Amino acid sequence: TAYVRSHPEVTVAANGPGGLGLARTRLQESLAAARAGDQANATRLGLSAYLDGFEPLEPALRARNQVLLTEVENSMLAYRGALASGKLEQADAAAQKLDYLFAQVDSELGADKADPLTTFIASLTILLREGVEALLIVVGMVAFLKKAERRDVLAYVHGGWIVALACGGLTWAVATYFVSISGASREVTEGVSSLFAAIVLLSVGLWMHQKSTAGKWQAYLKEKLSAAMTGRSAWALFALSFIAVYREVFETVLFYSALAGDGNNGALLGGLVGGLAVLAVIAWLMLRTSARMPIGKFFSLSSILVAVLAVVLAGKGVAGLQEAGWLSASPIHWPRIEVLGMYPSAETTIAQAVVLIIALAGFALNSVRARQPRST
Structure with a gap:
């Protein structure tokens, strides 16, 4: 408790406007909206998963692992494309792949800081x-x-x-x-x-x-x-x-x-x-x-x-x-x-x-x- 009080940025990082946690949440909300037939909301939430959740992490990930960044961006594109075409099964598969890739991103960025x-x-x-x-x-x-x-x-x-x-x-x-x-x-x-x-x-x-x-x-x-x-x-x-x-x-x-x-x-x-x-x-x-x-x-x-x-x-x-x-x-x-x-x-x-x-x-x-x- 004392550490959190003296380092409030920790709680901001965990619950703030960006991060993989928000990306996963928005992605699941987007899928739920798509299953309910609300395509407009599903598209909006899918875009938020990228812009508000993952996109702020891009610069750091690009410096660490360009290949992984490309995989995530391609999968995000595939997910949004599946939503636009109304292909729910493809959207679900793309979301599962993104969840797997997010775990890799979490591991990559959670590792020790990059060497000089x-x-x-x-x-x-x-x-x-x-x-x-x-x-x-x-x-x-x-x-x-x-x-x-x-x-x-x-x-x-x-x-x-x-x-x-x-x-x-x-x-x-x-x-x-x-x-x-x-x-x-x-x-x-x-x-x-x-x-x-x-x-x-x-x-x-x-x-x-x-x-x-x-x-x-x-x-x-x-x-x-x-x-x-x-x-x-x-x-x-x-x-x-x-x-x-x-x-x-x-x-x-x-x-x-x-x-x-x-x-x-x-x-x-x-x-x-x-x-x-x-x-x-x-x-x-x-x-x-x-x-x-x-x-x-x-x-x-x-x-x-x-x-x-x-x-x-x-x-x-x-x-x-x-x-x-x-x-x-x-x-x-x-x-x-x-x-x-x-x-x-x-x-x-x-x-x-x-x-x-x-x-x-x-x-x-x-x-x-x-x-x-x-x-x-």
């Missing part, structure tokens, strides 16, 4: 995984503006990622000292920002490919881009830079907060510094390579890279909104490769396929138009 090497590797890989994607977008924008001889607009791009980092620090302070960021808020933020970035990148990729096939790049840039780059366009660059970086910083902050619970702060800081060093080297290599590359080839390769990023972000955006309950989820037999935005659901696969088809069709149309004789 594990924390260092997790810190390094998390930063690289989240940072490379944003780096490709921001460095690509910087290289583009340098090639276009529009260094005066670079301040907007740099301002975007700097403000994003500052907001990331503010997010950490808020999440640590003031309020807890809910799973739904996190997934919605990532989902909406990913889809916005995917739309912008797809349009930019098609535009860049169109101009790369037209030839006479230098003349076009000098004559057209200066007039086209209005104040509104510059602020659009700021917005894209901000969103590309903040969506990654937002997730990184949550993962690092979970890793800090292991107490290996030195290893955590070492992984952070090491990750920043690797990202700096990647940025330097990209800028150096792009500076030496002929302008036509640069825009051609950049358009392909931008289109690929749009496909990746489309999958991640839809998956985020599915996990927040904004979109339905229909499980399919498909690999789960998060770095490529691939998830085992029909909706994410269709979204990526649509973006890919639009990109390929646009590239093909640009190539056909480039081969047509120009009127004099």
Whole structure:
């Protein structure tokens, strides 16, 4: 009793808003609602089992056992898909599997704290995984503006990622000292920002490919881009830079907060510094390579890279909104490769396929138009 009085956080952890206990409870309540024919309530409770119960544990589990995390997420998707299709037997089987997996998660997270090497590797890989994607977008924008001889607009791009980092620090302070960021808020933020970035990148990729096939790049840039780059366009660059970086910083902050619970702060800081060093080297290599590359080839390769990023972000955006309950989820037999935005659901696969088809069709149309004789 004296210990509990001096450590009230113990009772909060046991009975608070998150944890495997709540996930199991919500799952059983969801099954009971499904058996009673109340599909709407069953779906709501099933979503709560993930967002309110399991999702807060994801960052810590990702650092400890990525394979187990993937199994739980796939089983959650299967359970929600069975509910949506009214297949009660499949839902019951998925719930039983989840109960078994929750026991494994409990054992994994209940074990001794991670050793410093594990924390260092997790810190390094998390930063690289989240940072490379944003780096490709921001460095690509910087290289583009340098090639276009529009260094005066670079301040907007740099301002975007700097403000994003500052907001990331503010997010950490808020999440640590003031309020807890809910799973739904996190997934919605990532989902909406990913889809916005995917739309912008797809349009930019098609535009860049169109101009790369037209030839006479230098003349076009000098004559057209200066007039086209209005104040509104510059602020659009700021917005894209901000969103590309903040969506990654937002997730990184949550993962690092979970890793800090292991107490290996030195290893955590070492992984952070090491990750920043690797990202700096990647940025330097990209800028150096792009500076030496002929302008036509640069825009051609950049358009392909931008289109690929749009496909990746489309999958991640839809998956985020599915996990927040904004979109339905229909499980399919498909690999789960998060770095490529691939998830085992029909909706994410269709979204990526649509973006890919639009990109390929646009590239093909640009190539056909480039081969047509120009009127004099």
